[in-house]
Amino acid sequence: MGRAMIGEVRMGEESMVDRQKLIPWWEQEVVNNSYVLVAGAGAIGNEVLKNLALIGVGHILICDMDVISTSNLSRTVLFTKDDVGKYKAKVAAERVKEMSVCPDIEVDYFIGDIMHLLGNGVFGQFDVVLGCLDNLETRASLNKRCNLLQIPYIDGGIRELTMSVSVHHYPKSSCWACGISNRQLSNEKMIRYSCDEKRKRFVEEKKAPTIQISTAIAGALAAQEAVKILHKMDQVQYGRKYYFEGLTNSFESIHIPKRADCVCHHSYDKVTKTPWTNQAVLGEFLEWVKEQNRGEEFYIDITGEHRFTFTGKCKTCGAVVDFWKPDYLIYAEDLYCSSCLAEKNLQPGLSNCEEIVELHASDKRISGMTLEELGIAKGHIVTLRSCTEDSKCLYYELTADLPAVMKSLTVRDVYRE
Numbered sequence: 001m002g003r004a005m006i007g008e009v010r011m012g013e014e015s016m017v018d019r020q021k022l023i024p025w026w027e028q029e030v031v032n033n034s035y036v037l038v039a040g041a042g043a044i045g046n047e048v049l050k051n052l053a054l055i056g057v058g059h060i061l062i063c064d065m066d067v068i069s070t071s072n073l074s075r076t077v078l079f080t081k082d083d084v085g086k087y088k089a090k091v092a093a094e095r096v097k098e099m100s101v102c103p104d105i106e107v108d109y110f111i112g113d114i115m116h117l118l119g120n121g122v123f124g125q126f127d128v129v130l131g132c133l134d135n136l137e138t139r140a141s142l143n144k145r146c147n148l149l150q151i152p153y154i155d156g157g158i159r160e161l162t163m164s165v166s167v168h169h170y171p172k173s174s175c176w177a178c179g180i181s182n183r184q185l186s187n188e189k190m191i192r193y194s195c196d197e198k199r200k201r202f203v204e205e206k207k208a209p210t211i212q213i214s215t216a217i218a219g220a221l222a223a224q225e226a227v228k229i230l231h232k233m234d235q236v237q238y239g240r241k242y243y244f245e246g247l248t249n250s251f252e253s254i255h256i257p258k259r260a261d262c263v264c265h266h267s268y269d270k271v272t273k274t275p276w277t278n279q280a281v282l283g284e285f286l287e288w289v290k291e292q293n294r295g296e297e298f299y300i301d302i303t304g305e306h307r308f309t310f311t312g313k314c315k316t317c318g319a320v321v322d323f324w325k326p327d328y329l330i331y332a333e334d335l336y337c338s339s340c341l342a343e344k345n346l347q348p349g350l351s352n353c354e355e356i357v358e359l360h361a362s363d364k365r366i367s368g369m370t371l372e373e374l375g376i377a378k379g380h381i382v383t384l385r386s387c388t389e390d391s392k393c394l395y396y397e398l399t400a401d402l403p404a405v406m407k408s409l410t411v412r413d414v415y416r417e
């Protein structure tokens with residue numbers, strides 16, 4: 001009883017962040033005001049999020065499309081048995097809010113395909129992006145977007161008692177992809193895509209052998225690097241990968257040089273905010289762009305992002321199959337006509353899809369479609385290329401979408417000029 005009393009009195013006098021504020025360079029306000037995007041709310045994501053909550057990061061968006069399974073529970077400090085079957089991102093956001101030491105924490109979640117449904121303008125809202133993922137494809141996508149917006153990217157990985165964390169900030173340093181071989185990426189592509197470059201609907205995920213302890217080390221190191229980045233400390237070494245091998249306790253720090261042939265080295269030079277969302281109709285949007293540019297015509301270039309697919313040919317019988325959607329919504333199993341599918345007559349072959357990567361207002365097939373129907377994500381930054389001068393390029397953000405994606409996180413006025 002007496003002890004509890006002392007505890008209560010102390011609670012009144014102390015603040016939850018007293019200890020960290022004793023660190024000479026620590027600025028609690030910087031931490032409270034920071035925006036951190038965490039991609040992946042699995043094993044490492046849980047550890048990272050717990051750490052971010054306990055130091056008081058004030059604005060966190062958690063992205064994950066999966067639900068909690070029983071086997072997650074041995075490595076996920078934020079989840080309990082009652083959470084099995086619920087969305088990881090949603091439950092993680094609730095727990096982060098409960099445990100945060102930031103008085104007015106803003107934390108929210110995004111459930112879905114980060115690669116295609118989270119626009120680049122959303123990434124632009126954040127000070128640092130943490131990749132807590134189990135596959136190379138999503139990491140590559142995050143890395144590319146961080147490069148475009150010149151945002152620091154921290155990547156974590158674990159295997160048995162080994163963990164690695166790498167820290168990048170293109171163009172100051174190499175990017176994550178500089179440390180990955182083209183072979184690694186193409187192997188990954190073979191696992192996830194058919195030879196028609198369509199996603200396989202069912203991919204057997206490799207289950208990595210891990211335990212909570214090495215996950216905790218990885219999550220701690222990743223979050224600590226984020227803290228240093230938020231404080232803009234000179235000690236942050238971008239373009240480095242840190243390995244901790246827990247069997248022998250060896251710690252290695254490896255410099256990853258910038259690779260001249262890395263295909264991810266692009267950045268937006270200037271991003272223009274617009275009053276549009278991805279509900280805009282292509283023809284109307286491009287008409288507005290034309291007005292903004294003294295009558296010069298532009299088209300939307302989606303090269304390297306996705307392809308818009310009109311039709312394909314059934315791989316078995318050659319009958320025309322209608323798609324009219326972005327390629328990322330088409331699975332390898334969709335490349336057959338309904339009758340061949342019904343008869344289970346699925347021959348290998350090529351589907352010869354009719355696809356485009358240039359969205360022109362003059363293309364009557366698509367000019368009445370919305371940007372969303374054409375596969376452009378909410379809050380995306382669209383690349384506009386001049387119809388007359390190919391090298392001329394503008395980057396327009398679908399800024400009016402940002403509140404809907406950020407939800408309870410306050411949208412910032414970020415300069416990118």
Ligand SMILES: [Zn+2]
Nearest residue numbers: 175177178262
């Ligand atoms: Zn690179």
Ligand SMILES: [Zn+2]
Nearest residue numbers: 314317337340
């Ligand atoms: Zn067929």
